[in-house]
Amino acid sequence: MTVLVRPQALENFKVREFQMLIDGKWTDGAEGGVIERRSPGHGVAVSRYQAGTKADAERAITAARRAFDDGHWSRMTGAERSNIILKAADLIAARSGELAYLDCIESGKPISQAKAELGGAVDIWRYAAALGRDLHGESYNTLGDTTLGVVLREAIGVVSIITPWNFPFLIVSQKLPFALAAGCTTVVKPSELTSGSTLVLGEILLEAGVPAGVVNIVTGTGAEVGAPMTVHPDVDMVSFTGSTLVGKLTMANAAQTLKKVSLELGGKNPQIVFPDANLDDFIDAAVFGAYFNAGECCNAGSRLIVHRDIADEVVKRVAALAGEVRVGDPLDPQTKVGAIISPEHLAKISTYVSNAATAGAHVSHGGETLDLGMGQFLSPTILSAVQPDMAVAREEVFGPVLSVLTFETLDDAVSIANSIDYGLSAGVWSRDFDTCLTVGRRVRAGTIWMNTFMDGASELPFGGYKQSGLGRELGRHAVEDYTETKTLNMHMGRRKVVWSRS
Secondary structure (H helix, E strand, O other): OOEEEOOOOOOOOOOEEOOEEEOOEEEOOOOOOEEEEEOOOOOOEEEEEEOOOHHHHHHHHHHHHHHHHOOOOOOOOHHHHHHHHHHHHHHHHHOHHHHHHHHHHHHOOOHHHHHHHHHHHHHHHHHHHHHHHHOOOEEEOOOOOOEEEEEEEEEOOEEEEEOOOOOHHHHHHOOHHHHHHHOOEEEEEOOOOOOHHHHHHHHHHHHHOOOOOOEEEOOOOHHHHHHHHHHOOOOOEEEEEOOHHHHHHHHHHHHOOOOEEEEEOOOOOEEEEOOOOOHHHHHHHHHHHHHHHHHOOOOOOOEEEEEHHHHHHHHHHHHHHHOOOEEEOOOOOOOOEOOOOOHHHHHHHHHHHHHHHHHOOEEEEOOOEEOOOOOOEEOOEEEEOOOOOOHHHHOOOOOOEEEEEEEOOHHHHHHHHOOOOEEOEEEEEOOOHHHHHHHHHHOOOOEEEEOOOOOOOOOOOEOOEEOOEEOOEOOOOOHHHHEEEEEEEEEOOOOOOOHHHO
């Protein structure tokens, strides 16, 4: 049985009104439209954003282009940019409660989780500031007495940053501070479902001293705002996080002008469990990996690939622990699983569950929508007897649904793990570290956790293989992703060989 936390009505709540940030000024959209966001956990309007259009995106791109070309940001010293980014980090920390609250009520994620994400975001901003001071090229004095080669790293230019609704502040923090540290200027489009915290970030960056036009924030839909940001000739790079389908469209749009593209897309991430694993640790990680952020997470551990000898025990124990997870009011500090982002998405998740049951999977726990008086919720769900060819085992459900598959040999487990289009992350559980390393080296994914799951650090690169994306975020090379390399080939003295006279 699921532990329910019924949402409390938002008493005397005042809807927050937002404008867009273009060229250092807060402004309404060109056509005056408004997007109203209703809280998925409480069913009431909580925010209103400007409904941006192509004209607004183009205004923002023009401002970013001008700000880059005038050099007020790109030609600062690394130390000067770093100091401003560090000040922004301090201001984010000071307003973290406000930012977490916005993410909570707009996305439906639990408030305790949102606060933890803000702590992680502050660390990323500080890490990016440090990398900005360490950005450097190379020199070659081995090319002969008359030649010196120098390779520079220069900011790539104007970057379009497009972020999703599931981690509104955390994901913009995995992109924007690194672009700023490199010296780029930016146009940011947050999801039209969860724009609030990104707009507050705009206030913070202006207060920190980021010059006008360096960061522009345009709200609106992907069709109206996002698409122009991916095709405009004055944009040099696109950094996108979202679904694989929209990632493919973004890549196709960017190809029209051969922009650099960084894509962090979908995942269908396995946890492979061997009979000698510490099952106490694993069971907790399985429940966390499946139901963190209500499963609306590209890194969700949505597939358990379990050795046949322990499959029944694992399903029983995971179901028992899932039954203790508190589901409901995102504003309750004890809640672990909050609301589903929209009624349409809830219906999509429920369809995956019903289709899997029709195909022969067994609903071992949950599977039902929950009527808590307001908002939209789904109980943590476990599907056992799942076969590798089922849609629920191959496609990204993006909800609190865990599929359990079985294997007999290590080769079987690796084959099942690698049999899908995604390759974002994976976990392996065994007391034999040879087993862990063998699986870790053979599974095609960007991150492999060994005897843990969904741990992270600003220092560790993040990104995927195959249709999980292109490029990496975080890590010491993250700033370099927002640069171009330029070779300076310098000749000293007279050139000895003249081609026209040889």
